[in-house]
Amino acid sequence: MGVEAEVERILWSVDGPRSLLVLGDTGTGKTRLLRIAGRQAQQRGARVLSARACSSEAQQPYACLHQLLLPVRDELDALPAPQQRALHALFAPTADDVPQAGTVLPTAVLTLLDRLARTAPVLLSVDDLQDCDRGSLAVLSFVARRLTDTSVTVLLSARGEAPPPGIPSDLAVLSLGPLSPRAAARLLDAQPGAPTGRARLELLRQAEGNPLAIIELSRAGERTWGVQQMFAARLDALPEETRHALLYAATALPQEQLGTVMAGLGSDDLRVWAPAEAAGLITVAEGRLAFGNPLTRTAAYHRQPAQLRRRAHRDLAAVSVHGPSHLAAAAVGPDESVAAALEAASERGDRFTAAHALERAALLSPRDDDRARRLTAALTAASALGDPAWVRELYSAPGRVSRDPEPTAAACAMGGALSLLSFQREAFDLLLGAARLTPESDAEPALALAAVATGIARQSGLPQHWRQLGIFLDRASEDGGQHTDVLTSLKALASTTTGLSRSAHLLTTASLAHYTDESDLCAEQFRQAGERLRAQGALGPLAWTVAAQVDTLLDLGRWAEAESLIEEGLSYAAVHRWTRVELDLEALGTTLRALRGESVPGTRFAGPNWRSVSLHENRATHARMLRACGLTAMVLGDGDDAFRHLRTLFADDGDPLDPFLSPRCVAELAVAAHRTGRQREAAHVLARVRQSQGARPTTRMTLLMHHAAALVDDDADPEHHFQLAVVNPEAARWPLERARARLDYAIWLRRRRRPLDARAQLTVVLETATRLGAGHLAESARGELRASGVAEAPASTHPLVELTAQQRQIVRLAADGLSNREIGEQLFLSPRTVGSHLYNVYPKLGISSRHQLRDLLVCEK
Numbered sequence: 041m042g043v044e045a046e047v048e049r050i051l052w053s054v055d056g057p058r059s060l061l062v063l064g065d066t067g068t069g070k071t072r073l074l075r076i077a078g079r080q081a082q083q084r085g086a087r088v089l090s091a092r093a094c095s096s097e098a099q100q101p102y103a104c105l106h107q108l109l110l111p112v113r114d115e116l117d118a119l120p121a122p123q124q125r126a127l128h129a130l131f132a133p134t135a136d137d138v139p140q141a142g143t144v145l146p147t148a149v150l151t152l153l154d155r156l157a158r159t160a161p162v163l164l165s166v167d168d169l170q171d172c173d174r175g176s177l178a179v180l181s182f183v184a185r186r187l188t189d190t191s192v193t194v195l196l197s198a199r200g201e202a203p204p205p206g207i208p209s210d211l212a213v214l215s216l217g218p219l220s221p222r223a224a225a226r227l228l229d230a231q232p233g234a235p236t237g238r239a240r241l242e243l244l245r246q247a248e249g250n251p252l253a254i255i256e257l258s259r260a261g262e263r264t265w266g267v268q269q270m271f272a273a274r275l276d277a278l279p280e281e282t283r284h285a286l287l288y289a290a291t292a293l294p295q296e297q298l299g300t301v302m303a304g305l306g307s308d309d310l311r312v313w314a315p316a317e318a319a320g321l322i323t324v325a326e327g328r329l330a331f332g333n334p335l336t337r338t339a340a341y342h343r344q345p346a347q348l349r350r351r352a353h354r355d356l357a358a359v360s361v362h363g364p365s366h367l368a369a370a371a372v373g374p375d376e377s378v379a380a381a382l383e384a385a386s387e388r389g390d391r392f393t394a395a396h397a398l399e400r401a402a403l404l405s406p407r408d409d410d411r412a413r414r415l416t417a418a419l420t421a422a423s424a425l426g427d428p429a430w431v432r433e434l435y436s437a438p439g440r441v442s443r444d445p446e447p448t449a450a451a452c453a454m455g456g457a458l459s460l461l462s463f464q465r466e467a468f469d470l471l472l473g474a475a476r477l478t479p480e481s482d483a484e485p486a487l488a489l490a491a492v493a494t495g496i497a498r499q500s501g502l503p504q505h506w507r508q509l510g511i512f513l514d515r516a517s518e519d520g521g522q523h524t525d526v527l528t529s530l531k532a533l534a535s536t537t538t539g540l541s542r543s544a545h546l547l548t549t550a551s552l553a554h555y556t557d558e559s560d561l562c563a564e565q566f567r568q569a570g571e572r573l574r575a576q577g578a579l580g581p582l583a584w585t586v587a588a589q590v591d592t593l594l595d596l597g598r599w600a601e602a603e604s605l606i607e608e609g610l611s612y613a614a615v616h617r618w619t620r621v622e623l624d625l626e627a628l629g630t631t632l633r634a635l636r637g638e639s640v641p642g643t644r645f646a647g648p649n650w651r652s653v654s655l656h657e658n659r660a661t662h663a664r665m666l667r668a669c670g671l672t673a674m675v676l677g678d679g680d681d682a683f684r685h686l687r688t689l690f691a692d693d694g695d696p697l698d699p700f701l702s703p704r705c706v707a708e709l710a711v712a713a714h715r716t717g718r719q720r721e722a723a724h725v726l727a728r729v730r731q732s733q734g735a736r737p738t739t740r741m742t743l744l745m746h747h748a749a750a751l752v753d754d755d756a757d758p759e760h761h762f763q764l765a766v767v768n769p770e771a772a773r774w775p776l777e778r779a780r781a782r783l784d785y786a787i788w789l790r791r792r793r794r795p796l797d798a799r800a801q802l803t804v805v806l807e808t809a810t811r812l813g814a815g816h817l818a819e820s821a822r823g824e825l826r827a828s829g830v831a832e833a834p835a836s837t838h839p840l841v842e843l844t845a846q847q848r849q850i851v852r853l854a855a856d857g858l859s860n861r862e863i864g865e866q867l868f869l870s871p872r873t874v875g876s877h878l879y880n881v882y883p884k885l886g887i888s889s890r891h892q893l894r895d896l897l898v899c900e901k
Contacts, residue, residue: 059184059194061169061203064216066333067252070197073216074165077195086161087112093172102145104166104176106130109149118155123148146182153183157191169198169207177206184211214879218249220870225614227251231258236617237430238399238422241392244615245294246334253334264342271321271339278315283340284348285312289322289329290341291352291369293362298329303359304352368400379404383414386421390577395421399434416446423453426580427616431457448478448485452492459492460583462620464500464657468493468508475512486512487533487540491548494530495584498551499620501659501698527552543572547581554588555700557740559773562592579612586612587624587664591701594632597775597812600845603632604867620658627664634671635776636844637815641676645669663689663698667705674712675816683712687721694728703729703741707777710748711784719752726752739770740777747781750788758788766801779808779817786824795828802828813845843881850877851885855893 064070071092078088089108097103109130116127126145156162166172166180184194185208196211198204203213219227224244228234235243235258247253260267275283285305292301302308313329316322321340323330331337341349350370357366364381371378382401386394398418405411419434435454451474458467471493478485490512497505506526513529531552535545550565566589573581586609593602606629613622626645633639645665655662670685686709689702696702706729713722726748733741743765750761762785765771771778786801802825809818843851846867853863860871860878867874878890885893 058187058190058192060196060212060214061207062195062197062214062216063201063203064197064199065201065250066199067250067335068216068218069251070199070216071167072251074167074195074197078163078165081161081163081193084161086163087156088163088165090163090165090167092167093169093176095171098171098173100173102130102173102175102179104172105149105179108164108166108176109152112152112156115152115156119148119151123151127152143182146179149179150183150186153187153192161191162193164192164194166195167197169196170200170204172204174206177204181206181208184208215875217871219251219254220249220611220873222611222614223870224249224251224254227254228258231255233261234258235261237427237433238396240429241427241615242396246338248334250334256335257338264338267335268339268343271336272343274319274321275339275343278319278321281312282315283344286316286322286340287344287348288352288356289331290337291349291366292329292356292360293365296356296360296362298324298327300356300360301329304356306355365397365400368397368404371404374406375404376406376410379410379414383417386417391421391425391579392577394418395425395430402437416450419453420446420449423456424576424578424580425616426460426578426583426612426618428457428460429617446485448474448489452488455492455496456580456584459496459499460616460618460621462623462653462658462661464496464502464505468496468500468505471496472508472511483533483536484540490530490533491544494526497526498700499660500657501663502657506699527555543569543578543581546572547585551585551588554592557738559592559595559740563589563596563598566592579616582609583612583616583618583621586621587628587660590625590628594628594635595774595777599632599635599813600849602628603844603846604869606632607867607869607873620653620661623653623658623661624664627661627668630668631664631671634668634675634816636813637675637817637819638844639672639675659698660701663701663705666697667701667708670705670708670712674708679712679715683709683716683718686712687725690725690728694725696729696732699732703732704744707744707747707751707780710751711780714751714784719754722748722752723754739768740774743768743771743774743781744777747777747784750781751784759785762788775808776812776814776817779805779812779814782808783817783820783824786821786828790824790828798828799825799830802830847877847881850874851881851893854878854890 062070062073074090078090081088089111091104091108093104109127113127113131116124119127122144126148153162153164164180164183169177169180172180180194180196184196187194196207198207201215203209203211218224221244224247228240228244231254234240243254243257247257256267256270275286278286285301288301288305292304302310305312310324313322313324317324320332321336322332331340344352350372353366353370357363357370360366362385364378364385367375367378368382379401382397382404386397386401389397395418398414398421402411402414402418405414415434415437419431422430422434431453435450435457451470455467455471455474458464458470471489475486475489475493478489490509493505493509493512497509509526513526513533531548546565546569550562550569553559553562553565566585569585570582570589573579586605590602590605590609593599593605606625609625610622610629612618613625623645630639630645645668653661655665666685666688670682670689673679673681673685686705689697689705689709691697706726709725710719710722713719726745729748730737730745733745737745746761746765749756750758750765753761762781765781766778766785771781782801782805786798786805789795789798789801802821806818806821806825808814809821849867850863853866854860858866860874863869863874864871878893882893
């Protein structure tokens, strides 16, 4: 979850706060953060003084301070006498030795901390500050306001969204909200015996990002006794009518309104909720009822007997638009009427709701044929949702295979799941078997098989897969022909197939445009398809295309969009366990950092996913990884390592590792070869790339091959090829590639004593690099400008120049008045991530608050 790094950043940065209050609801990780901070402090040689306030001691004067200072009571004798007496009163009070009023005791604590800090740093840590006694709270507030020694850090935590009364208003605050979906999934994965498939998704939805809920629900499984006991005392203290009402609130679906719950209760008296509100268990506002902790919902539901729970479901079914779901929960055996209602309701929800409803309908179906049909429908919905584990569970469900009414749909779903898990050979073989059993007259199943098989072939990059695509696209031949011809055939097949969705048409067009280098069309088609698919909760198609979409945005210079898409994709990949998609996006993120000049030494692809995936049958992923490593090495000045990685994109004979991604790296390979004196080897690869591109390569590939030829082809005229690489107006569609060609052209010109011509090229390179945020390219251009006789340009005074592109986006949106949550919704980030970015940029901008951010940008304008 990155908590260790967060604590490191908060507490030990040079310009970080010396006092910090951590706020959050129960289970959000406050105590864990304080424990990690304590462990890190001890590892650094610091002395840790910690305490945890207790509500039962809230009326005992200085109880929390006693707990906090008990380990250092032997140090009191070094203090002045009045301060000694004040502190001794905490540990051995006598009639003459009592805590003094005024500032004597707070000053004594401050002096003690100062003395302790002379020998080692000190961390003062207090958990559950809301339960702290008033005297201790006053002393802690006094100390926090007056700390000047940077060797003393105060770390406090409190439950809730606002600081407890008495805390200084200027104390730095870190609010712990729900975990992001990605962090929640990672935490769940770390639990022993964590659920998979549908149960995993249900748990993540139920936990709502609460760390404690994730841990406890995973541990409990179907046995919720432990969760019930956690809230037993608070629930049992409520009036009986309130506990009864809470049962209905817990039974209701999260999206159901308060009015529905009241109707199910048969009452409109809101006073029934007052005791639960006073106890902090729920909030009632704006027509909605929400539990303060997801575990409270679980406890309130399961603490009631099964008969009452069933009655609650039946009562809510009578008044809710989600009646079939409640009837299914109340059913005790097969019931065709409920199963039919669930099947009909599945058409109205998103893909998760549909798959869940259809699976439950199958379980309630009395007839085997109906059960098999509904399981296959659930399988298709789970595939559209994009959850491979759930697909595998449904594919192997008892009774489905023997009576499967749509074997092609099941094969497509299972093949897609295997591909997302990185098993390309197994997935392709499964589809081949299905294709041979599918009649040629069935156009729609044939298209589905061809589309999935083509996606698998694009990911695997294996020549035999491309050759065998002819089985899907043309039964008369097993020769897939040229790669672009295969994609064109797929698009033609899609255009003649009736009933195909608009999203499918958009994705087909975008995929073909990606490989024919129609980048603008590709980006726009992907964007339109993405909007439709997200609205439906259909993440499966996005999983197949997100890497290609990021590729395209990087090529077009739209790096902020690419970064947001990478973050969004990694979140989905963590939740649904898209193994190979996660690897693709990690590689693309590394590539983006290299393009921006933000690479750091020691970047390596590691972790369980990289070790468990066969790169031989995932050549597209392997190609992205090799390019990322090559560009990183180039930014770090390691030309040999850069050449080694980029050269591995091609076999010894020059054949591309991946038929589409490898050729697009030929210019980058030529640059690395030129810097390391290996032009002859790169020229051999270039010749093979020219041959593979045929007589009519795309405009982009033509430009890249001209750039490469200018650097490594001894038989060519370099200036002729450089000019062909930069003068074509179409080259403006790929700004970074054109700027790189200009830079190499300028270097060639300068070395031939043509500095004026070189400067003209370098000026454009610097402008492009600055606009894109390509830091390494910009530095290279500045260095060449100096070498060509141009004086050092003054540093930019723009306040945002030191920020990343994503940080600049966040800063501008925050300056416009958007909240962290609103910013996150626009950029597909969690509010917590947005807050972390803002916390990081404030010191860089020389400010400390949001309103200063607005003032800064107003002044700049």
